[in-house]
Every structure is written in structure tokens, then in C-alpha cells.
Amino acid sequence: MTMLKIENLQASVADKPILKGLSLTINPGEIHAIMGPNGAGKSTTGYVLGGRPGYEVTGGSVEFMGQDLLQLEPHERAAAGLFLGFQYPVEIPGVSFVQFLREAANAQRKGRGEEPLSGGEFLKLAKEKARLLKMDMDMLKRPVNVGFSGGEKKRAEMVQMGILDPKLAILDETDSGLDIDALRICGEGINSIMRAPDKAVLLITHYQRLLDYVKPDFVHVLAGGRIVKSGGPELALQLEEEGYEAVA
Amino acid sequence: MNVELTLPTRKDEDFRYSDLDALATVWPVVREDIEVIAGLEESRQVIELGEGAVARHLDVRLGKGAKLDLRVLTAGPGYGRIAIDVRLEEGADFTLGAAQLATGKETLEIVTKVTHAGLNATSSQIVRTVLAGNATGTYLGCIAVERGADGTDAEQSVRAMLLDRTATANAKPELEIFADDVKAAHGCAVGELDANGLFYLMSRGLPPADAKRLMLQAFIAEAFAGAPGEEALDEAAMARLAKLVGTAL
Numbered sequence A: 001m002t003m004l005k006i007e008n009l010q011a012s013v014a015d016k017p018i019l020k021g022l023s024l025t026i027n028p029g030e031i032h033a034i035m036g037p038n039g040a041g042k043s044t045t046g047y048v049l050g051g052r053p054g055y056e057v058t059g060g061s062v063e064f065m066g067q068d069l070l071q072l073e074p075h076e077r078a079a080a081g082l083f084l085g086f087q088y089p090v091e092i093p094g095v096s097f098v099q100f101l102r103e104a105a106n107a108q109r110k111g112r113g114e115e116p117l118s119g120g121e122f123l124k125l126a127k128e129k130a131r132l133l134k135m136d137m138d139m140l141k142r143p144v145n146v147g148f149s150g151g152e153k154k155r156a157e158m159v160q161m162g163i164l165d166p167k168l169a170i171l172d173e174t175d176s177g178l179d180i181d182a183l184r185i186c187g188e189g190i191n192s193i194m195r196a197p198d199k200a201v202l203l204i205t206h207y208q209r210l211l212d213y214v215k216p217d218f219v220h221v222l223a224g225g226r227i228v229k230s231g232g233p234e235l236a237l238q239l240e241e242e243g244y245e246a247v248a
Numbered sequence B: 001m002n003v004e005l006t007l008p009t010r011k012d013e014d015f016r017y018s019d020l021d022a023l024a025t026v027w028p029v030v031r032e033d034i035e036v037i038a039g040l041e042e043s044r045q046v047i048e049l050g051e052g053a054v055a056r057h058l059d060v061r062l063g064k065g066a067k068l069d070l071r072v073l074t075a076g077p078g079y080g081r082i083a084i085d086v087r088l089e090e091g092a093d094f095t096l097g098a099a100q101l102a103t104g105k106e107t108l109e110i111v112t113k114v115t116h117a118g119l120n121a122t123s124s125q126i127v128r129t130v131l132a133g134n135a136t137g138t139y140l141g142c143i144a145v146e147r148g149a150d151g152t153d154a155e156q157s158v159r160a161m162l163l164d165r166t167a168t169a170n171a172k173p174e175l176e177i178f179a180d181d182v183k184a185a186h187g188c189a190v191g192e193l194d195a196n197g198l199f200y201l202m203s204r205g206l207p208p209a210d211a212k213r214l215m216l217q218a219f220i221a222e223a224f225a226g227a228p229g230e231e232a233l234d235e236a237a238m239a240r241l242a243k244l245v246g247t248a249l
């Protein structure tokens, strides 16, 4: 079964058409990268797939592991196995990571008819994933993203992904804001969490550097709200050399 | 006895947003005296979780250097009025942390008059209101600084969160200052839950009602932070919040 099948997707934000016929198919076990100029609609694609209010689908279809993704509420998409790594993770004062992630993980489990994790089981899982991403567990006791540096926020996104263990991760510029060591740690984290025959990743990025660690099977160029060119890993290198205007 | 027998009308500034029909059923309101004598510290809680109408009026007097930590939770009454008059002598300290949660056609109000009568007294009021449905939530807070009460430090932080556009929040902080060296800070805001935060939580798998409840819990917790019995207050508020987010449209 295909993991994700996007066909001729059209979407508007504030009545402004942003996605204009985007098609993309992702199979289990694959890693795809989307690159493209600023304002091309990359984050919009992630938000539309995540079900963000205000992002109106005006045409096309999205199938996620056999289900009509667009019919699902955002939390149902998460329970179905979708994870969205935010380009700009949101700060939520007064709500701690551990509190919200435990509730989120258990809400997902409930949606799938699984038993909830006990407090102890959850903490053990959280500690393991924090260690994998070399993040101090104490940071997860703090309010969600509040006062985190740009890089810490991105690393916390990956810890969340590890805890929630999705089938498909859409990672929007996870590499931006990361220092050199953090980039390697996050890259290895993505591989360790998501490299599996029944999982897939859609990386949104501007640079080759993350792709050095997380090697994509396919690279796509998104411009003007649609995929204008697709290729193998060499396409990313070519883009970095020559720029979008020359290549796409 | 310290009782006002005539039922107030809408012309009384302190009652302009009250549910007067409901108030009539519990009128007259006997004033409750709370006196903390010089140098002592006390903490009190006013928790109203029952249905029906309730009106209370606290008369607080704080002697020299006395301290009172007062926490208020109104979550349940169809009409709930908590009026608090406070008089602070030199160096006294008054802390109010209050939360009121309402839905349906409920009307809740907190009305305070804090009088700084002596030198260097401090007062801090944090009021958090969450409103769903057609509920009304009001805070009227007057801070009076008497002649000679220099060194006064009075703070008001008042915030209301509307879960539905059909709910109404009223907030009116007032200052009457007759001294020179006075610090009075007030912040007052009515808003809605941050849509970005809600989507972030939902994208991780939290159903909308739970995402709202988590954010509101944090909002309410500001009123109870540091209180003796903080956890019990948080829990009582949470039970009501679950109902509010369930009934919000």
C-alpha cells in the first residue's frame, strides 16, 4: 500500500491560492526531500496535510495509508500516524512538554484502541528519546518551547517525534537553526526513529547539509505551488550548485 | 449588624453587571469579617462550586505588617458574586488570586475595593476568568490610596478568556490616589485561546477539547500559583474546565 498519495492538490490561505495542483506519492520505506524557493508553498503543504484551520483545500485528494486524509481532524491524523515537525515550533506558556506529550501519546493510543501508558512507562520512553537526541530531560519538564533557543526547539521536535513514533513524518526545515553538532544528532535521530520499511519521511529543506545525514531516495522541487521537477539525491546537489532558476 | 437591607439597582456602579433577579434570592448579604492583626499571616480560600445563586461579601482588615493570602474559585453557580473590601495598615500585604469559570447563562463577578491606608503596604490581585456559551464574567477592582499612604505598591493583573464569541467579559480596574509615592500597575486583557498553540497541540494527537483544557489549565493556574492548597484548587478548577470546553461551541 502507498503511504501517501497526493493528487492535484489545491489549497488557499486567506482566499489566496497557494497550492496549485501538487501531486506526490510516497511509499513505505522511502525518504523524500522537498526543496524550493521561499514562499513556494512548502510549509503550506505541511499545514494542509496536518489539517491546520485556515488552510482551505479547494481541489484534489490526499490518501494516507488507505484513508482519505482530508476527512480527518488534526488529532485523528496524528493518531493515524502522521507527524508534522514545525518550521516554527509554537511556545505554549504554562503547559509542560511531559504533561502534554503524555496526554497526546495516550490520546493517540486510545484512538487506535491501545492501552494508555502509565506515568512510569511514559517517563521511561521520554527519557530514552531525550537521550537519543542528547537533550537534557529537565528541558522536557519546562513549558512547551518557552525560552528554548531556535536549535533547542528543533531538537525538541525530534524528541516528540521519537515519543509519538509516527508512520510518516513531515519535517519542515528541521535543520534550520541547528548548530553543526546538533545537525548531526538530529540527522542520526531521524534515521534511528524513522528509517524502517513501514515508515516514511518527507523532509522540507533549503540545504544539502541535512541530506548528508538523512539520505533521500527522491528529491522534488516545489515552486509556485506545485512540484516542477523530481529526481534522485543528485538533484539536491545540482540545485545547491546552480540554484532554482537554472535547474527548475 | 453589618447588613445592607435595600436591594441594589443597576445604577449602583458595583452592581451594573449583576444578575439582580438572582441576587434578590440571596439578599441581604451578611458581611464576613476577616481581621489579621498586626504582624500575623493568614491564608484563606473561598471556593464556590455549587449551582444556584451565591453572593458573599468579605470585609478584610489587615493590621500593621499583617499578611493575607486569599484565593477565590467560583465555578458552578448560576450567579456568583464575591465582593471583597480590604483595608491595609502600614506595611500590610494582601494577595488575591481568583479564578471564575462560567458557561451557559451564568453570571459571575468579583468586585474588590482595596484601600491602602498606611505607609508601604502592598497588594497584588490576579484574576483569571474563563467564559463559554452566553456567560458573563466581571471584575470591578478599585484601588484607593489614602492621603499619606506613601510607598504603596498595588498591582492588578486581570485577564479573561472567551471560548465563544457569545460570552461577555467586563473588566474595570480603577485607581483613586491621594498619596505621592505610589506604584500602581495594572494589566487588563480579554482574549481568545491562541490558535497556533491549539493547532500545535492537536497536531500531536490531542483532541480539540483536551488541547483547550490544557491551555486553560495553565491560564487558571496563574491565579493559584504559590497558594497553600494550590493543587486542590487546580483540581477543582480542572473539573469545571472539562465541562466548559465540552460545552463550548
Ligand SMILES: Nc1ncnc2c1ncn2[C@@H]1O[C@H](COP(=O)(O)OP(=O)(O)OP(=O)(O)O)[C@@H](O)[C@H]1O
Pocket: A013, A014, A016, A018, A036, A037, A038, A039, A040, A041, A042, A043, A044, A045, A087
Ligand atoms: N495567512 C496568510 N495570508 C496570506 N498569505 C499567506 C498566509 N500564509 C502564507 N501565505 C503565503 O503563502 C505563500 C507560501 O508560504 P509558505 O509558508 O508555504 O512558503 P514556504 O515555501 O514554506 O517558504 P519558506 O522557504 O520561506 O519557508 C507565501 O507567499 C506566503 O506569503
Ligand SMILES: [Mg+2]
Pocket: A042, A043, A044, A087, A172
Ligand atoms: Mg516554510
